[in-house]
Amino acid sequence: MRGSASLPAAPRPGTERTPVVAASDPRAPGGDDRSNTAIITRTKPRTKRPSLYRVLLLNDDYTPMEFVVHVVERFFNKSHEDAYQIMMHVHHNGVGECGVFTYEVAETKVTQVMDFARKHQHPLQCVMEKK
Structure with missing residues (x-):
């Protein structure tokens, strides 16, 4: 044109x-x-959004239930009722999710929980897995 x-x-x-x-x-x-x-x-x-990781508690026959509730309240900022429900889920199913976080936060929480459990001489296991 x-x-x-x-x-x-x-x-x-x-x-x-x-x-x-x-x-x-x-x-x-x-x-x-x-x-x-x-x-x-x-x-x-x-x-790109960061990958998310689930922080899980594993059941064992030696860690007291009250200690697990305390850990969930302290490190995952859950109410007593929510912490109790998570603990019961771990107790009945062998594993329970405490939260979903970015890699660095999940890694820190796992380390904190494991160190706290060892300090109090409990065999509680805390792990993370990619969501």
């Missing part, structure tokens, strides 16, 4: 077009009319 300018393609998702005035643009201070406006496309980095 005569006299029509082609339109630039629409930017891809995650990009934006920012007009930049060249130094030789007449609109720039001290510029001349030898250059046009340039377009720079900036790509926004896409972030």
Whole structure:
């Protein structure tokens, strides 16, 4: 078509077009009319959600139920009723989930629980698994 300018393609998702005035643009201070406006496309980095991990308590025949309730309340910020329900689930099913966290948080909680159990001479096992 005569006299029509082609339109630039629409930017891809995650990009934006920012007009930049060249130094030789007449609109720039001290510029001349030898250059046009340039377009720079900036790509926004896409972030990925971190993987989540389940923190689990394993049943054993030696750790007192009251101690397990105390651990769940202390390290997982559960109410006494919720901690009791988790402890009973562990007792009846052999394993129970205390929470879901990012890798670093889950790893820290497992270490804290295991250290606390050893300090009090209980064989309680706490593990994490990818959700």
